Amino acid sequence: MAIKKAEQPGSDKTKYAIEASQVGKSYGDLRAVDRLDLSIPEAQFFGLLGPNGSGKTTTLHMLSTLIRPTEGTLSVAGYDVVKSPVSVRRAIGLVFQESALDRNLTVDENLRFVGALYNLPEHVVRERSQELLELFDLTTRRHARVGTLSGGLRRTLDIARGVLHRPRVLLLDEPTIGLDVINRRTIWRFIERLRQEENMTVLLTTHYLEEAEGCDQVAFIRKGNLIGQGKPKMLIQSLGAYILEIESEAPDRHAELLNPTLGTPVQEGNRLMFCVPNEDFPVAELQRELKSAVHALHLRRPDLNDVYIWLNRQKPRTRR
Ligand SMILES: Nc1ncnc2c1ncn2[C@@H]1O[C@H](COP(=O)(O)OP(=O)(O)O)[C@@H](O)[C@H]1O
Ligand SMILES: [Mg+2]
Missing domain, CATH: 3.40.50.300 (P-loop containing nucleotide triphosphate hydrolases)
Incomplete structure (x- = not known):
């Protein structure tokens, strides 16, 4: 704290x-x-x-x-x-x-x-x-x-x-x-x-x-x-400006493709979630590029649920 x-x-x-x-x-x-x-x-x-x-x-x-x-x-x-x-x-x-x-x-x-x-x-x-x-x-x-x-x-x-x-x-x-x-x-x-x-x-x-x-x-x-x-505000801000959600038949391929720009996503089945670092990120460009390749692409503001999801990616504390 x-x-x-x-x-x-x-x-x-x-x-x-x-x-x-x-x-x-x-x-x-x-x-x-x-x-x-x-x-x-x-x-x-x-x-x-x-x-x-x-x-x-x-x-x-x-x-x-x-x-x-x-x-x-x-x-x-x-x-x-x-x-x-x-x-x-x-x-x-x-x-x-x-x-x-x-x-x-x-x-x-x-x-x-x-x-x-x-x-x-x-x-x-x-x-x-x-x-x-x-x-x-x-x-x-x-x-x-x-x-x-x-x-x-x-x-x-x-x-x-x-x-x-x-x-x-x-x-x-x-x-x-x-x-x-x-x-x-x-x-x-x-x-x-x-x-x-x-x-x-x-x-x-x-x-x-x-x-x-x-x-x-x-x-x-x-x-x-x-x-x-x-x-709460700080925790949410620390994730970035947006969460980008993608539904894809080939999530592994898309995860790999976007990794250099957006880092490692959170993956739940066919759904990938990326943190978009700032407001200026060229999302429209990305949307054009991916539109035909993915089922759905959705951009939204992060909330505390996302904070929890990202915290969960960290390794649990090991027992002493
Ligand atoms: N009296 C009890 N005896 C055995 N296990 C318990 C008892 N009370 C709670 N637990 C267990 O402790 C864990 C935490 O429970 P709880 O504090 O009720 O969680 P939450 O309120 O977050 O849903 C759970 O796995 C629950 O099954
Ligand atoms: Mg309870």
């Missing part, structure tokens, strides 16, 4: 909401999370990205003290998850893949219930609920039973529920999974609003990589290993 920790006391020390040092979780021979290092500054919006089974939920479960790491150290809001689990729990808000709402209760009742769980005074719960319902456009539904809400609204309410006690760190596990594109966008917009209002650190996981472009920083994991990290 680019941010360096200042060691000297009294200096401008960056405060980290989450710090993981060589954190691992093994189930028998399986390393669900493999020596993960993370330093997430306070108030950052951080995306932990990776496909199904890559270790995202396991990481969040360790951060929320639900399971213990089998190696390394992990702290949240300055508290060690093993030594001070109660302080960690107090500092975090959790929204897991499974909804924590009672479907038979109304929106209001669900929020009041959380307030009681956290021992918040009634007037605080009332004010906070009001604010959150407005923030999330839920005010008109406050007396509706949760079971009658759409999937998108329920997820929204789950997030409101997770932040009612004003946690310093909010952990969201795939908040947009199973939602349609419109609801997914809405959820992202609400998370953004919430961040602006509350200034809290948000750690979110998703396997819809293209969604995470609004994060301040993202980390990619694969089979429990950290394989890349950075600001």
Whole structure:
């Protein structure tokens, strides 16, 4: 990670909401999370990205003290998850893949219930609920039973529920999974609003990589290993100006043909993907040259999915 920790006391020390040092979780021979290092500054919006089974939920479960790491150290809001689990729990808000709402209760009742769980005074719960319902456009539904809400609204309410006690760190596990594109966008917009209002650190996981472009920083994991990290824009820019996709009956021949100008492509069956380094690249010329020889030729802007694909070309870390 680019941010360096200042060691000297009294200096401008960056405060980290989450710090993981060589954190691992093994189930028998399986390393669900493999020596993960993370330093997430306070108030950052951080995306932990990776496909199904890559270790995202396991990481969040360790951060929320639900399971213990089998190696390394992990702290949240300055508290060690093993030594001070109660302080960690107090500092975090959790929204897991499974909804924590009672479907038979109304929106209001669900929020009041959380307030009681956290021992918040009634007037605080009332004010906070009001604010959150407005923030999330839920005010008109406050007396509706949760079971009658759409999937998108329920997820929204789950997030409101997770932040009612004003946690310093909010952990969201795939908040947009199973939602349609419109609801997914809405959820992202609400998370953004919430961040602006509350200034809290948000750690979110998703396997819809293209969604995470609004994060301040993202980390990619694969089979429990950290394989890349950075600001989304920088990571995308580092690939180049465009991705050129070619479908060809003779992909090997075309890969060889274009290699001198565009480097080694990523190959998936008959499809080749090249990074086009800059805007000035003579794409039209290339298109004319290749048009008759290939099935399809497509030029598009790179996104975080491409970053992941290119990161995957690198060799996995070898075990010590
Ligand atoms: N309790 C468990 N026992 C055994 N294996 C587990 C357990 N929990 C998770 N795993 C395995 O750990 C890996 C990472 O899982 P998970 O963290 O759920 O991934 P993700 O959330 O990225 O989809 C997977 O291979 C999963 O099968
Ligand atoms: Mg998961």
